[in-house]
Amino acid sequence: xxxxxxxxxxxxxxxxxxxxxxxxxxxxxxxxxxxxxxxxxxxxxxxxxxxxxxxxxxxxxxxxxxxxxxxxxxxxxxxxxxxxxxxxxxxxxxxxxxxxxxxxxxxxxxxxxxxxxxxxxxxxxxxxxxxxxxxxxxxxxxxxxxxxxxxxxxx
Numbered sequence: 001x002x003x004x005x006x007x008x009x010x011x012x013x014x015x016x017x018x019x020x021x022x023x024x025x026x027x028x029x030x031x032x033x034x035x036x037x038x039x040x041x042x043x044x045x046x047x048x049x050x051x052x053x054x055x056x057x058x059x060x061x062x063x064x065x066x067x068x069x070x071x072x073x074x075x076x077x078x079x080x081x082x083x084x085x086x087x088x089x090x091x092x093x094x095x096x097x098x099x100x101x102x103x104x105x106x107x108x109x110x111x112x113x114x115x116x117x118x119x120x121x122x123x124x125x126x127x128x129x130x131x132x133x134x135x136x137x138x139x140x141x142x143x144x145x146x147x148x149x150x151x152x153x154x155x
Contacts (some may be wrong), residue, residue, distance in 0.1 A: 003104035052145035
């Protein structure tokens with residue numbers, strides 16, 4: 001499946017989150033949301049990205065934009081990740097990668113010549129009606145949270 005494009009409708013999903021919560025796609029309707037996919041808790045790039053979104057959490061909140069990170073890690077791993085870095089965002093657990101597949105970010109990757117399936121770091125800005133307003137595929141972490149915040153402020 002290809003990555004969801006701008007103008008696409010938010011696919012239906014339901015996943016567990018840190019702290020014993022749950023996110024259902026329909027719950028995101030009514031205000032904008034940032035959904036970012038990342039490969040794994042406690043890795044350098046993923047940690048930098050989560051910290052960058054946390055540093056901008058108040059600014060996203062002022063815009064009434066919810067920030068949700070999704071990875072294949074379990075809710076328990078997310079809880080530890082949040083506690084370790086004092087993160088201020090919601091982390092969704094997608095161990096069966098169903099949500100990643102629905103967004104088109106579960107892809108074949110290659111490292112040292114070995115091919116495997118994994119999450120391609122990607123971000124989706126969803127408007128209040130559930131439409132994908134902006135997509136950032138193959139995200140580079142540096143400056144990304146600021147770029148997403150700028151786009152969210154234009155909604």
